[in-house]
Amino acid sequence: MAESQLVCMEDGLMPTAVPESRPQFYYSEQQRAALEMLLAHGDGAFKSLLKDEKSQDFLSAREIKAITNTFVKYQHEEDDGGASENRAKRDASDSMRSTYWPQMSDTDVPPLDLGWPSSGLFKGVTRVCVYTHPPKENSPHIKEVVRKLIQESCKVVAIVMDLLTDLQILRDLFEASQRGVPVYIVLDELGTPHFLDMCNRMQVGAKELQNVRTRSVKAVGLNLSLGRIPGNLHSKYMLIDGDKVMFGTYSFSWSSSRMDRNMITVMSGQVVDFYDNDFRELYAASDKLDLFKEFHLNKPQTGTLSRAAVPKRPVAATSRFQVNLGDVKVPEHKYHNPKYLLALGQIPGRTATMEDFLKTMDPPNPENPTEELENLTHVPSETGKKESKKPRTLSLKSRGSWWRKQNKEASEAVIEENTPVDAPKHTLPADQTSEDAGKKKKRGTFKNIFKKAK
Structure with missing residues (x-):
């Protein structure tokens, strides 16, 4: 139904007539009457009605042809074969169809069952x-x-x-x-x-x-x-x-x-x-x-997702931090993992229970505590010197000498490993001695540069 017709059906609302010169002009009762004359009696009656009411023709030839070709008449009960039966059913029923004007639809809204992206968020600049x-x-x-x-x-x-x-x-x-x-x-x-x-x-x-x-x-x-x-x-x-x-x-x-x-x-x-x-x-x-x-097709069956078999949980003990495992076999590596101690209710151990472990521990003698103290022996330190808690700092010069000393010891160890048994130790080939001499020469030049900079 047209929007203008719905407005006219409101109780106590009579819209004011809008002239054709105003842009708000949308609907005219004269045009509706002319359309009914066109569909009931043809184009001649339509033109004569407009002429009598001094109205302009508002339909083109193409629109007149399209309207007459697509017009659909209402189906009445008398047009059907069982008109008397339908009338009897209508009289026998207690429904009030003529007074049923719902404000909202009595059918469910079709869902977008395949999914729909969420809206309402800012989508950026247009x-x-x-x-x-x-x-x-x-x-x-x-x-x-x-x-x-x-x-x-x-x-x-x-x-x-x-x-x-x-x-x-x-x-x-x-x-x-x-x-x-x-x-x-x-x-x-x-x-x-x-x-x-x-x-x-x-x-x-x-x-x-x-x-x-x-x-x-x-x-x-x-x-x-x-x-x-x-x-x-x-x-x-x-x-x-x-x-x-x-x-x-x-x-x-x-x-x-x-x-x-x-x-x-x-x-x-x-x-x-x-x-x-x-x-x-x-x-x-x-x-x-x-x-x-x-198209006379069968809908494909959408199989439900099969869930993985979940093993039954063991019966819980009195404490909420313990589980009575019963006959459940626990892997060996789990005995030595600390996080499984709460589940097993004992300290690491394959066969010994908590009671057996406590029996193996000898408690101290409360009657003679000095005897227990005498049994304790002091373990001397290996160096015999107290280590200083103050962190040791090295100067730039000492760091360089320490680094050269470490490199020298490492090179001597490599030489001793590669030289034969009969050859004398701490002897280097001629090529290597020349390379060491070149390195020392370079170090000397670097020292002179540092002295000049100071």
């Missing part, structure tokens, strides 16, 4: 990229941009489209579904048969549809006393992973990508929240479209 067909300034084709967004998706793909019949885009959506990406599709009610026809030509299977949820939505339309004039869904956008959105005039069809002039905009940032909320509203107001039922 960034905009515009693409056209035909492409401009060496930019990619709009179909290439759309396919790349679908192929790079990893969280979710949500589409609101009037016509979805492009073969390559459908394949990309089903491939995304097979790799585990949830795919939600909301289609216009008039474009739904064309979508089902293309899926039937592709011969889609149950695995391809496992992570796909499709629904159809009706446009606002206009309800009259004779019937209803349906509208079209012209919203065309696609949400990717909850942080990108593509919208514009491009419909996902072959003719739209090849023959029509279109423009799309890809945006990221905080503006995505608006499309996120709009998609949820359309998804809640849409009707279910079960693809498994349409």
